[in-house]
Amino acid sequence: MGFIKLNIKVFVVILLSVFMLNTLRLNAADVAKGEALFKQHCTACHKVNQKIVGPALKGITQKYKDDPKFLYEWIRNNQALVKKGDPKAVEVSQMEPSAMNSFTFLQDSDIENILAYIDSYKDTPPPAAPAASGGASEGGNQDVFSNPTIYYSVLGLAVLLVIVALFLVFAAAGLSASVRAKEQNEQVTSSAVWGEFGRFIKNKFILTTIITVALLGGTLKLIQAARGVSIHPGYMPEQPIKFSHKLHAGKHQVDCQYCHTGASKSKNAWIPSTNVCMNCHKGVESGPVYGKSEIAKIYMSAGFNPESKQYFDSSTPVDKVVEVFSKWMSDDAKTKNLTGALEEVKKIGFNKPIEWIRIHNLPDHAYFNHAQHIAVGGKDKNGNAIECQTCHGPVQEMEVVYQYSPLSMGWCINCHRQSKTTYTFVDPKDPKKSFTPSPADMGGLDCSKCHY
Numbered sequence: 136m137g138f139i140k141l142n143i144k145v146f147v148v149i150l151l152s153v154f155m156l157n158t159l160r161l162n163a164a165d166v167a168k169g170e171a172l173f174k175q176h177c178t179a180c181h182k183v184n185q186k187i188v189g190p191a192l193k194g195i196t197q198k199y200k201d202d203p204k205f206l207y208e209w210i211r212n213n214q215a216l217v218k219k220g221d222p223k224a225v226e227v228s229q230m231e232p233s234a235m236n237s238f239t240f241l242q243d244s245d246i247e248n249i250l251a252y253i254d255s256y257k258d259t260p261p262p263a264a265p266a267a268s269g270g271a272s273e274g275g276n277q278d279v280f281s282n283p284t285i286y287y288s289v290l291g292l293a294v295l296l297v298i299v300a301l302f303l304v305f306a307a308a309g310l311s312a313s314v315r316a317k318e319q320n321e322q323v324t325s326s327a328v329w330g331e332f333g334r335f336i337k338n339k340f341i342l343t344t345i346i347t348v349a350l351l352g353g354t355l356k357l358i359q360a361a362r363g364v365s366i367h368p369g370y371m372p373e374q375p376i377k378f379s380h381k382l383h384a385g386k387h388q389v390d391c392q393y394c395h396t397g398a399s400k401s402k403n404a405w406i407p408s409t410n411v412c413m414n415c416h417k418g419v420e421s422g423p424v425y426g427k428s429e430i431a432k433i434y435m436s437a438g439f440n441p442e443s444k445q446y447f448d449s450s451t452p453v454d455k456v457v458e459v460f461s462k463w464m465s466d467d468a469k470t471k472n473l474t475g476a477l478e479e480v481k482k483i484g485f486n487k488p489i490e491w492i493r494i495h496n497l498p499d500h501a502y503f504n505h506a507q508h509i510a511v512g513g514k515d516k517n518g519n520a521i522e523c524q525t526c527h528g529p530v531q532e533m534e535v536v537y538q539y540s541p542l543s544m545g546w547c548i549n550c551h552r553q554s555k556t557t558y559t560f561v562d563p564k565d566p567k568k569s570f571t572p573s574p575a576d577m578g579g580l581d582c583s584k585c586h587y
C-alpha cells in the first residue's frame with residue numbers, strides 16, 4: 136500500500152500549492168492598472184491626499200473596512216444607492232454640494248485595482264524610480280512581464296501545472312505498474328511504481344510540460360486579445376477638443392439631435408461639423424473651464440478670425456493666423472501656457488475638419504441602424520420610449536463621453552427579446568385582446584437582419 140501513501144503525499148503537496156496560488160491571486164490586484172483607471176475616471180474630482188470636488192480618498196478602504204461591499208457599490212453606482220434610500224449612501228452623498236457620477240461599467244476587479252492604487256499611494260512618489268516602488272509605474276502599456284504581480288501569479292500557475300502534470304504522470308505510472316504486477320501475479324511495490332514513473336518521465340514529461348505551459352501562455356494572450364477587441368465599455372480616448380456633453384447637453388440642454396442630426400433619418404447619428412459649432416461659437420468666445428484656448432481650436436478649424444469676426448481668406452499663411460490667435464488669447468486669464476495652447480491650436484489645422492476619434496465601433500460584419508431604433512419609437516423592457524440614453528447611458532452627465540454599453544451581440548439580442556415594437560395586433564376572435572410583439576417576434580433575431 137506504499138503507492139496509496141505516496142499518493143496522499145502528492146495530494147498534500149498539490150493542496151498546499153493551490154493554497155499558495157490563492158494567496159498569490161489575492162495579492163494580484165494590479166496597482167498600475169488601478170492608477171490608469173483612477174487617472175481616467177476619478178482625477179477630475181478626486182485626489183488621494185487632497186480634497187478637490189470630491190473628498191480626499193486616502194484611507195478609504197480603512198474607512199469602509201467593515202462594509203467593503205458598500206464601497207464597491209458606491210463607486211459603481213452611487214446614484215442608484217441614493218435613489219434606493221440606502222441610509223449610508225444618503226449620508227455620504229451629503230458630504231459635498233456636487234454629486235459623483237456612476238461608473239456602472241467598472242468590474243469588481245477594476246475597483247479592486249483602483250483601491251489598491253489608492254492604498255499604495257505615497258505622498259511624494261520618488262521621481263523616475265518606478266521599478267523600486269513595486270510596479271506603480273506609469274499606467275498604460277504593460278504586458279505580463281513588466282508587471283510583477285501578474286508575472287508571479289502566472290509563474291505560480293505554471294509551477295502548479297507542472298506539479299499537476301507530475302501527479303498525473305505518477306498516477307499513470309502507478310496504474311501501469313499495478314497492471315504489470317497483476318499480469319505477473321506479484322505485489323505492487325513502490326520501487327516498481329517509481330521505476331515506471333522514471334520511464335514515463337523520460338519520454339513524455341518534458342514534452343507534456345512544454346505543451347502545457349505554451350497552451351497556458353497562448354490562452355492568456357487570447358483572453359487579453361479578446362477583451363481588447365470591440366467589447367470595451369468605458370473606452371474614452373482623448374479628443375482633439377475638450378468637448379463636454381455635460382456642459383452642452385446637460386447644463387445648456389442642447390438637444391442631442393441638434394448636433395447628431397442623422398440619428399432619426401439614417402444609419403449613422405453623425406458627428407456635427409465645425410459649422411454646427413460655429414452657430415453658437417461665433418458668439419460664445421470663452422468657456423468656464425478652458426477660457427479661449429479650446430474654442431480657439433473651433434475657429435482654427437472653421438478659419439474664423441476672432442479679432443475681426445470675419446472668416447480668414449483661405450490663402451492666409453498659417454503663421455499669420457497663429458499670430459492673430461496669439462494676440463486674441465494673450466488677455467485670457469485661463470490660458471496659463473500660451474505657447475503650449477497655440478501649439479495645440481496649430482495641430483487642429485487651418486480650415487480643416489476636426490478629427491474626432493470614434494468611440495463606438497461595431498465590426499464590419501455587423502449592421503446597426505439608428506433610424507430603425509430612433510424614428511420608429513419602440514419601447515424598452517420597462518415600457519419607456521427608447522432614447523439615446525437607453526443605449527448610450529447618461530451622456531448629458533458625461534464630461535467626456537464613453538462607451539456605456541457592451542455593443543455585443545448578446546446585448547442586441549437581449550433587448551430584442553425584452554422590448555416592444557410599435558405594432559399592435561388585434562386578436563380576430565376577440566377584439567378586446569391585443570398583442571404587441573417584441574422585435575424578436577418580428578424577425579429581429581434573424582442573422583441576416585444584423586449581418587451582411
Ligand code: HEC
Pocket residue numbers: 173176177178179180181188189190192195198206209210227228229230231232233234235236238249
Ligand atoms: C464628477 C465628480 C466625481 C468623479 C468623477 C468621481 N467622484 Fe467620487 N465623489 C465625488 C463627490 C462629490 C463625493 C462626495 C459625496 C457626494 O457629495 O456625493 C464623492 C465620494 C466618493 C467616495 C466616498 C468618500 C467617503 O469619504 O466616503 C468614494 C469612495 C469615491 N468618491 C470614489 C470615487 C472613485 C473611485 C472614482 C473614479 C472611479 C470617483 N469617485 C469619481 C465626486 C466624484
Ligand code: HEC
Pocket residue numbers: 374378380383384389390391392393394395406407491492493494495496523524527530531535536
Ligand atoms: C453641441 C453638439 C452636441 C450635442 C448637443 C450632443 N453631442 Fe454627442 N457628440 C458631439 C461631438 C462633437 C462628439 C465627438 C466628440 C466626443 O466624442 O466627445 C460627440 C460624440 C458623441 C458620442 C460618441 C460617438 C462616437 O465616437 O462613437 C455619442 C454616443 C454621443 N455624442 C451621444 C450624444 C447624446 C446622447 C446627446 C444628447 C444627450 C449628445 N450626444 C449631444 C456633439 C454633440
Ligand code: HEC
Pocket residue numbers: 376377378379382383387389407408409411412413414415416419421422423424425426429430433
Ligand atoms: C447650441 C449652442 C452651442 C453649440 C452648437 C456648441 N456649443 Fe460649445 N458652448 C456653448 C456655450 C453656451 C458654451 C459656454 C458655456 C458657459 O460659459 O457656461 C460653450 C462652451 C464650449 C467650450 C468651452 C468649454 C470650457 O469649459 O471652457 C468648448 C471647448 C466648446 N463649447 C466646444 C464646442 C464644440 C466643439 C462644438 C461643436 C461640436 C460646440 N461647442 C457647439 C454652446 C454651444
Ligand code: HEC
Pocket residue numbers: 391392395398399402403404405406495496497503505508509521522523524525526527542
Ligand atoms: C438601440 C441602441 C442605440 C440607440 C437608441 C442609439 N444609439 Fe447611437 N449607437 C449605437 C450603436 C450600436 C453604435 C455603433 C454603431 C456602429 O459602429 O456602426 C452607435 C453609435 C453612435 C454614434 C457614433 C457613430 C455614428 O453613428 O455617427 C453617435 C454619435 C451616436 N450613436 C449617437 C446617438 C444619439 C444622439 C442617439 C439618440 C438620438 C443614439 N445614438 C441612439 C446604439 C444606439
Ligand code: HEC
Pocket residue numbers: 497501502503504507508511512513514515521525526542543546547548550551554555556557558574577578579584585
Ligand atoms: C434598447 C433596446 C435595443 C437594443 C439594445 C438594440 N435594439 Fe435593435 N431594435 C429594438 C427595437 C424596439 C426594434 C423594433 C423597432 C420597431 O420596428 O418598432 C429594433 C429593430 C432592429 C432592427 C430591424 C429589425 C426588423 O425586423 O426590421 C435591426 C436590424 C436591429 N434592431 C439591429 C440591432 C443591432 C445590430 C443591435 C446591437 C448593436 C440592436 N439592434 C440593439 C431595440 C433594440
Ligand code: HEC
Pocket residue numbers: 365366497498501502542543544547548551579580581582583584585586
Ligand atoms: C440583433 C442583431 C444580431 C442578430 C440578430 C445576430 N447577430 Fe451576430 N452579431 C451582432 C453584433 C452586433 C456582433 C458584433 C459583436 C461584437 O463585436 O462583439 C455580432 C457578432 C457575431 C459573430 C462574431 C463573433 C462574436 O461574437 O463577435 C458571429 C459569428 C455572429 N454574430 C453570428 C450570428 C448568427 C449565426 C446569427 C443568427 C443566428 C446572428 N449572429 C444574429 C448582432 C447580431
